[in-house]
Amino acid sequence: MPTYLVKEYLDVLTSAVTKVDKKSLSLAVFSRTMKVSLVKPLTKDNSLEYNIQNNYRPVSNLTFLSNVIEKRRDFFLSKYLVNDSLNELLYAGYNKGKSTEIAMFG
Numbered sequence: 001m002p003t004y005l006v007k008e009y010l011d012v013l014t015s016a017v018t019k020v021d022k023k024s025l026s027l028a029v030f031s032r033t034m035k036v037s038l039v040k041p042l043t044k045d046n047s048l049e050y051n052i053q054n055n056y057r058p059v060s061n062l063t064f065l066s067n068v069i070e071k072r073r074d075f076f077l078s079k080y081l082v083n084d085s086l087n088e089l090l091y092a093g094y095n096k097g098k099s100t101e102i103a104m105f106g
Contacts (some may be wrong), residue, residue, distance in 0.1 A: 001064045013068075023068050034066040 006013060024030055037060035046075045048055035062070075 017065065017068050017072065021072055024069070030096070034063055034069070037062045 039058050039060045041056040042059045043050065043055055044057050045055070
């Protein structure tokens, strides 16, 4: 979806995405259509030869709605973990500004 459309209809989209996400959570079901991805081969490095299969890696792109719902859930989960002091000090997942290197050297 083009960015200009998202910005123009943000209030409508926000309401619709919220309803879809809440319904999905209450039913404990994530629609099959939102699980389908488009897998594209991308080169690991632009300097590599294009005719060698091992120089590519698969990259899957989920639907726009799937990505928005994922970001929304990540936001609320992170907020919940921080507000209730449930984050582990060395745990990198869902901790803003932390990476797996923290766990390795922590």
